[in-house]
Amino acid sequence: MRGSGAAGANTHFRDRPVRSDGPEQEQENTVAIASMENTPSREDFAALLEESFTQNTLEEGSVVKGTVVAIEKDMAVIDVGLKTEGRVPVREFGAPGRESSLKVGDEVEVYLERVENALGEAVISRDKARREESWEKLEKAYAANEKVEGMIFNSVKGGFTVDLDGAVAFLPRSQVDIRPVRDVGPLMNTPQPFQILKMDRRRGNIVVSRRTVLEETRAEQRSELVQSLEEGQVIEGVVKNITDYGAFVDLGGIDGLLHVTDIAWRRINHPTEVLAVGQTVKVRIIKINHETQRISLGMKQLEADPWEGVEAKYPVDARFKGRVTNITDYGAFVELEPGVEGLIHVSEMSWTKKNVHPGKIVSTSQEVEVQVLEVDPVKRRISLGLKQTMDNPWDSFAEKYPVGSVIEGEVKNKTEFGLFIGLDGDVDGMVHLSDLDWNRPGEQVIEEFNRGDMVKAQVLDIDVDKERISLGIKQLEGDPFVSAEASDIRKGAVVTCEVTDVKDNGIEVKIAGTDLTSFIRRSDLARDRSEQRPERFATGEKVDARVTQFDRKTRKVSVSIKALEIAEEKEAVAQYGSTDSGASLGDILGAALSRAQEQAPADESDDDAEK
Structure with missing residues (x-):
């Protein structure tokens, strides 16, 4: 239209007559004619118009201003000063979750993607314009570590999307709140501050955190609240969480720990025995750590200490x-x-x-x-x-079975040092190896006993304090050394022995009239070496011997045939003379007998004369 109008005007000028009023007028007419001859044609005007568009400062990939000239259904027609207008969905002019209030005549900023597409229209976008504006602001805020405002508008895998005034950011689920949040509904489409954790404009990636903002705010509140609290102060709080070791109580912006040992003076196995989440409790501040801002609380401290005067209430x-x-x-x-x-x-x-x-x-x-x-x-x-x-069974046993009493019990156990016998009152007594037999070794005798055997024993000693009862089995038979002493058996005495066993190195004998046994070594079997042969003795044979050792403490008795022969020889020599001539003991005894027989008739004649 604009081109055709210019062409028409040009034709009109050419048809008009040229006026001449003198040289000056002629000069003006000449200029006018020349001017009319230089007036551009329709094609020239179109070229000029196209040139004006190409010389426009609008560049693709930039944000430009435009005017809403019409709203057709859900599309806004926007004039940005190009040959044709562009179209933008109306929804791009509204915030996420809210309708747009756009109207004709509004001046808006849009992003120019292309000056002209295949349909001859400008390709523009409000979202991209907002995004470009937001990125510039967000980059400055990120560099200055400042908080930005945004709205959570959608849920995605692993978190949520947040609108930061045009730029879309990702909010990880772990960064929504200080503690896990089950229902994010109340937080949706609500403007709130966020902290930018990461930005990558090339990839269009922004990660934000709401938790960081809450922690900073909470830290400030905690610091202020901690400064207002004092140790020993009594305050009310709400049980926020319960664990095995105690409960966390909200004191109005800061949590304190109520340890399980400080809930009550009595034993509490688990805090849930006394407390419940949401319960309002009155507590005393026990300790405040201003560096870590940790607060220790107590409930039992509000009550009297039951341990006061405990010695008087519970005497020994x-x-x-x-x-x-x-x-x-x-x-x-x-x-x-x-x-x-x-x-x-x-x-x-x-x-x-x-x-x-x-x-x-x-x-x-x-x-x-x-x-x-x-x-x-x-x-x-x-x-x-x-x-x-309860009654002390050791005292009861001592009263019922004094030392010397004979008891009967079951063998409960065998050890390397003796037998344990079960006794009345569910107590045990012990028979030491040395108290099993008078003559044989205890290690040998204990093999004759088995668990469950019923045995008799004599009470030797009772120690109530140490809870020990000493028993003896051999004492039931009497001490053979005592009976031997009663029979006047002592060192130097001559005893008759019975051979009980013949061995290569000697013979075993039992002293007649006692329970004592002894071993006569080969060297003690005779005075003469030729007679020191064990095989010349037989089991059951009776022999005389002299006691060479009798020790009751060590319980040792030794006898010797050789010692008896030597003693008899000395006695004969003392009675009948010296043996210096080399005569044997037999010769001396034979001579003594002859002299005795010769003196016998003389003694008888003397007796007759006296008569």
């Missing part, structure tokens, strides 16, 4: 009833009153059951009678005894 040796609250490998805890517990050590649970788990003697919640053994109010400990409330 007094007996009380209590409830078993906990059982361990080393004993059982008994509650004497709420907040006051004592320990029954495993060694104080039973007189007779040793090395038995406490759980086999008492059970949890069982009511028992105990005796106070020791009280330590400083360490807040009370030692209790269970067995002390």
Whole structure:
């Protein structure tokens, strides 16, 4: 239209007559004619118009301003100063989740992608324009470590998408809140601050965090709140979380730890026995660590300490009833009153059951009678005894079976040092190896006994404090050394022995009239070496010998045939003369007998003369 109008005007000028009013007028007419002759044609005007468009400063890939000239259905027609207008969806002019308020005549900024497409229209975008503007602002905020405002508008895998005024960012699920959030609904489409964690404009990647903002805000609030709190202060809070070791209480912006040991004076196995999430509790501030901003809380500190005056309430040796609250490998805890517990050590649970788990003697919640053994109010400990409330079986046994009594029991165990015998009152007595037999070694005799055998023994000693009973089996037969002494057997005495065994190096004998046995070595079998032959003796043969050793302490007795022969020889020499001539003992004894026979008739004649 603009081109055709110019051409028409040009034709009109050419048809008009040229006026001449003198030289000056002629000059003007000449200029006018020349001007009319230089007026561009329609093609020239079109070329000029195209040239004006090409000389425009609008460049593809930049943000330009335009005017909304029309709104057709869901598309906005925008004039940006090009040959033709561009079209942009109306929804691009609204924030995510909200409708657009765009109207005709509004001036807007759009992103010019192409000056003209195949249809001859300008390709423009409001989203890309906003994105370009936002990226510039976000890059500055990221460089300055500043927070930006955005809205969560969609849920994607691993997190959410956030609109940062045109730029779309990714919000990881772990960065939504300080603690995991189950329902993100209340946070959707609500403007809120975010911290940019990562940006990559080339890839169009932005990662933001809401958690970082909350942590900074919370840290500031915590710092302010911590400064306003004091140790010893009593404050109300809400139980926020419960663990095995305690509960976290919200004090109005900062959490404090209420340890399980500070909930009550009595034993609490788990905080849920007393507390519940959401419960309002009154607590005392025990300790504040301003560096770590950790706060320790206590509930039991609001009540009187039951350990005050505990020594007067629970004197030593007094007996009380209590409830078993906990059982361990080393004993059982008994509650004497709420907040006051004592320990029954495993060694104080039973007189007779040793090395038995406490759980086999008492059970949890069982009511028992105990005796106070020791009280330590400083360490807040009370030692209790269970067995002390029962009769001591060792005392009872000592009363019933004094030393010297003969008892009967079952062999419970065999050890390398003796036998254990089960006795009345569920106590055990021990027979040492040395008390099994008078003559034979204990290691040999113990093999004759087996578990379950019923045996008799004599009570030798009772130690109630050490809980020991000493027994003896050999004592039932009497000490052969005592009977031997009663029979006047001593060192130097001549005894008759019975050969019980013949060996290569000597013979074993038993002293007649006693239970004593001895071994006569080969060298003690005779004075003459030629007679020192064990084989010349036979089992059951009676021989005389002289006692060379009789020691009751070491329980040793030794006899010797050789010693007897030497002693008899000395006695004969002393009575009948010297043996210097070389005569043997037999010769001396034969001569003595001859002299005795010769003197006998003379003695008889003297007797007759006297008559």
